[in-house]
Amino acid sequence: MSERFVFERKEEFLEKLREIVRSGVPEKRITVLSPYPVHEVDEILPSAPSGVRVFALLGAVAGLVTGFVFTIYTVKVWPLISGGKPLVSIPAFLIIAFELAILFGSLLSFIGFLHFSRLPDVNRIVSSEEFENMFEIRIEAEER
Amino acid sequence: MSPDGIRSSHSSTPGSGAPGSGSQVEVDVLAAMRKPGALYWFLLLVCGSLFMVGMALWAYQMTRGMGVAGITHPVGWGVYITNFVFWVGIAHSGTLISAVLFLFRAGFRRSFNRSAEAMTVFAVMTAGLFPLIHLGRSWYFFWLFPYPTQRLLWTNFKSPLMWDVFAVSTYFTVSAVFFFIGMVPDLAIVKRFSSGVRKWFYSALSLGWKGSQVQWKHYNQLYMFLASFATPLVVSVHSVVSWDFAMSIVPGWHTTIFAPYFVAGAIFSGTAMVITLVVPMRRILKLERYITIDHFESIAKILLFTSLIVTYAYIVEYGLAFYSGSVYEIGIFKYRTFGHYRFYYYGMLLFNALVPMTLFVRSLRRNLPYLFILSILVNIGMYLERFVIIVSSLAKEYSPYAWGTYKPTMVEVGITLGSFGFFFTMFLLFTKLLPVLSVTEIKEESH
Structure with a gap:
């Protein structure tokens, strides 16, 4: 089952993100959406430098x-x-x-x-999903 | 919404609120994109008509020939080339504000960067028209580009004019990409606020941006690289423009100081144009909360600093001529100071060197009506500077039998005004069609 958490405040969002990572959810399954770049996310979810x-x-x-x-x-x-x-x-x-x-x-x-960054993203262009002013954590379902 | 700030969890429905819901910044900035008032339509009509008149005069010049323009022997470069240099110069401070100040992490750039970038793109477009207008047979403009022909003849890459083709077209492309990429997240916000056809339009323009951590990572990296590419580019472009003159042996043009002198002058005039555009824009679009007096003070300091460099260059030019020992070189500077075009020269000294000195006074730097008027004077002064450099040097070259003076004809004046019409039309369209401030960056800073 995929999970989705939405926050208005950055601090709460970061706290939850840390908690999720600590609880052992693999980083691959976590997607974070934010209205502006959040540098703390790079520390919590370390990734290779941009290509x-x-x-x-x-x-x-x-x-x-x-x-x-x-x-x-x-x-x-x-x-x-x-x-x-x-x-x-x-x-x-x-x-x-x-x-x-x-x-x-x-x-x-x-x-x-x-x-x-997989742009232009045609599916996203035609979808009704919006670039919200919210912080969002998405956890994808585990593959069975 | 639950008190802990979590709006929904374990859900798969899109968490969007009612259309038009958003933070204060979004609402304030996007309010500027609402249906325009009567003043806007009036300004658009005036600028659009000016542009149309300019276009009609260009068509007239193409059908009647270059004789309708005042450029002839010995002054073969007149206001068309002056306009070209002027508009390329205007473009420069846009890149300075968006790229150089980004690399220096100067916070106040946020208030100006979008309008400055838009200004850059439109000013280069305007500038690009003038070599074509000046060509006379404008439809042969593609001869400027190196392309394989049946005659196997290529363009002359040793010519500064060829360098210019490469520099200006690179500059246009890179600043357009920079302008666009800086806007992508904001366009996704505009999409959220719009409906109908507009929603589709902005959705496509925003490329389907969603703001995931992966996208932000690559976005930041790209922005940094574009800023790093644009910074040497901006220096090179006006240097190349100055070499159009300095590579020749015309007295008054053939000096080594031309490249830094032109670059400083370009940033000087461009900064003035940013002030000219942003002061009324801030007032009309009610952006006082985001573009503050402190921000204007910072930009006024850039104006003052570049004015001092330009003043220094004016002095050095005389020094170089004096020590050259060449009668022609000395003669041309005497002519510049006391000859036919002396009043333009005095005007340029007054507006570019003396009047900006008043910005040493803090209260004047923080006085917006004063800054607005000063910026217009600086623009006039910088236009005069280019005119004086180009025309006065050509009017009295070597042989007294080949001397002559130049006066622009009505066609040239009309096309020049038309170029202003084009530039302001584009800027007016920009203020209503695109977000005028970087919403994302303002949000990032306020957290």
Whole structure:
């Protein structure tokens, strides 16, 4: 049987959450919903750091590499000297690479966030359930 | 509800109350989204009409050719480029308030961040129009982007104008994502308060946010990363804009101080615009409880600080010209001070360097009507600054036979006013369609 506790006050909610964890309910079965991020929950229910950071790093590196590869490729494929500068002008290309690092890093972090937090959640969008101003603890039923 | 605060347990029915039930913050902030009054419609009509006039003039310019604009030899960059720099600058303080102050954990950002982020997105959109308007044959704008063509010819990545394409489009994308992601939990709250088609609209926009501990964990991480990406970005974007000028050899433009000078100026003008927008918004939407005088004082200090940096840059510019030993460089600064555009130059000094000094007085920092008027003066001053830098440097370059002056035509003035119309129309729509304060962050702070 799944259980559901709803609180208005943060302190009572945290107390109950501690009690549930102490009583030996496996953390996997507990879902906590809160109207704003509550840092104490991270202490009570410790979890691995967010994987978004991997996406951010991959995106930034991909952007940096793309920026250099793309600019260098285009001047090599049609070698046209402009402004009397060397074909491969690293300082100039660094700016493109820098902007792309930020662009790809941000976009990939965003995609990572959507992936990890299972958004957009179509079932939730069409359901009548609301994002309440309440603290809620849900305990899923044990698998039999 | 039982006295111990537990509303329901062992139940599976959704624990939602009556529609519209919510905490005080939610009610207060979302009240701003109610049906607008006559004043709102009037403002929207004025701004919308201005925008339409601007669009019509742009169409006129496209059919008649660039001759209807005053830009010609030797001043090839006039108010269109001034507008571009001005609007990109306005955008900057939005990112400063939402990203940089977030990383510094400055509490007062909460009162301004949503409007500042909205302002950023709309200002970059406005700015982005001007290179297209300036092109003349605007329908060839895609030539700016690197795409494979039959001729195998690529864009010139050594050109600062190409850097600008990348910087501004990255800036627009990242600030739009930042604006949106900061709003997702609030949109889920708006969903709870709305009904009918609006409910569907906000439900879809909120992506089905439910606020589980997993979602909050990734959300906080994403927010931190976006803030960290946006902070160097904001510095780079206006540096790149300044390099559009500084990379050339035009006297008056070719200085190394341009990048920090432009970045400080951008934050200065953007902060002024935030004050211009938020003072009336706070009053009309009755948000006095959430945006306090203390918050305005903090933002006035940013205004004062950036004003001092800008003043310093004005002085250094003269020093650089004086020590350059170049007659052209010295000549252009003499021309700036005593030439055709001297009154614009004096105006810029007065509004950007002298008048903001009054903010050293505490009672003036806390005086909202004063701040509002000052912020408008600063905006005028910053517009003049860009105009003076761009136009006065081009008007008297090297050969006296190629000198000339520039005056904007009615078409240029009209399109400029149209851009203000567009910006304010977008902001007015924002105040009624989206939550103007970050409800979630205010709740988090008050607990």
